[in-house]
Amino acid sequence: MLKSAAIYPEIIDNTYIYKVADYVKRIKRYGFNEVFTTIHLPEYSLKEQIEALKIIACETKGANLELTVDIGGHFIKDILNNDEIINVLSNLKIDYIRLDYGFNDDDAKNLYNSIKFKGYVVNASIYDPKEAKQVIEMLKNIDSKIQIRACHNYYILENTGIDPIHSIKQDTIFKKMNIPVYYCVPSYSSPRQPLKKGLCTIENHRFKSLDYILSDLLLNYEINAFMLADEWLSDEELEIVDMTLKKINVKLHDIEDIEIEFYEGTSNVEKEIVLSDHVFRYDSPFDLLRSVTSRQMAEMARSIDPNNIYDMHLGDIIIVNRLNKRYSGELQVNLRNRKKEDGSNVVARVKKQEDLVKLWRYKEKITYCFKECQG
DSSP, rough: OEEEEEEEOOOOOOOHHHHHHHHHHHHHHHHOOOOEEEEETTSSHHHHHHHHHHHHHOOOOOOEEEEEEOTTHHHHHHHTTTTHHHHHHTTTTTTEEEESSSSOOOOHHHHHHOOOOSSSEEEEESSSSHHHHHHHOOOHHHOTEEEEEOOOOOOSTTTSSHHHHHHHHHHHHHEEEEEEOEEEEOOSSSTTTTEEEEEEBBBGGOOOOHHHHHHHHIIIIIEEEEEEOSSOOOHHHHHEEEEEEEHHHHHSSSSEEEEEEHHHHHHHHHHHHHHHEEOOOOOOOTTEBBBHHHHHTTTTOOOOOOOOOBOOOTEEEEOOOOGGGGGGTTTEEEEEEEEOTTTTTEEEEOOOHHHHHHHHHGGOOOOEEEOOOOO
């Protein structure tokens, strides 16, 4: 698994120097193998960004981590037309350059021959199959030893992130060429300025928890690389990342207990349904798990009255009521925030985040046993 963390240029002062050094040490301790940065931010001059890059590169290479630098737009031409900048970049031991936009074949060739780095990272979000093949062939023609990776965009503006169908389609293009694909994971303890909306690739991940996002990416996108796109995650957050990766790799038992807490007003019939063993449909959408067991019970004409019609949140347990006809009595687990629906009774919630991670592995056909937590 390729694990990258972003550090962005700022005006250099002692605080920034300390933050970079501390963050690199901490991500190294948690098994990250790469630092990502950029030198084409519009709010800073190229000179200011290169000064920050020197600090980032010094700490990154001192920790034996790889360094990827994002370059795009007019900054590419500015670099290629300045021998002094080329000389500086050549001495920073950059491993990969991500070509964002505004480059041509000659730019890619001249950057590689001038700076001497390991390989290129291409934009995974924007190329159709024909364009992707052309870009990869062009880069390989520069030097057969060039290593290629792909990284999706992050989307700063709310509601502009890509959808799962598009992203998985893009992944297929690159995986056929044995090229790893990074996804961007947002964080909200220190969300990136100016909008502070989280730097996510998938719009559905915006404002979600780290364990939710990583579990989704690992189980439903089968990722082989990701980047923490927002900066300065705390040790607690890095621990969540680490534990989520470990939990996904742990083999679960055939039967797993899940602690739940009932909401006030839940009927005895609904409690009986919930406290049964459940296997979820293999074709369930990731954000709404549907119990096979409860459907079999529903075939026995369980008529559930409308009750507890509330907005639904991550981890809420739903019982479908009689307004949805023959589906009455079906148990569902809600894994995203949704508005209330007249046909859905909100009866309980999953108590622990670690149990949600277990539920996200429903495709392994595990039997889940819901247990009411005491106290």
